[in-house]
Amino acid sequence: MSHWLMKSEPGTFSIDTLAALPKQTTAWDGVRNYQARNMLRDSMKIGDTAFFYYSGCEVPGIAGIVRVVKEGYADKTAFDPKHHHFDAASNPRDPRWFVVDVKLVRKFKRLIALEELRKHAGDALADLAVLRRGNRLSVTPVSEAEWEFVLTLE
DNA sequence: GCCAACGTTGGC
């Protein structure tokens, strides 16, 4: 089983938004980057867990945990001309963009801020993608050791 | 295939 980190802007979709949904499950749509797409399509498996990360907000950081409940399939928002994430180059016969379904596992009692993760950039989290300068990937892998370490920070 | 221009991301 693998671990991941998935970014979302809480102003658009927060962990509380997810918690309020029926079955607390959503398609993780809108990813328009090939590297991230490949992970959604090929690498993320049912049972994998991911950190729900807040970006583009006042206090970026990890808000909780979600679990993959459905593996990669076409991102339908790419087919809808009225949708913000529409992409004319993607169509149902040959989809360019993919989603996985994730379900809420739990919201952390408190946000583990990026600032706090950074304190361990020299040791336990030295290779954590989200700490690297200029990192913009919205889906990144997290190692087992990194996963366990972050959980001790909660 | 190169690379400049441009758009987006995301922390600060």
Next chain:
DNA sequence: GCCAACGTTGGC
């Protein structure tokens, strides 16, 4: 709002 980093586009 600023700016660094990076991906994509398009002219050549």
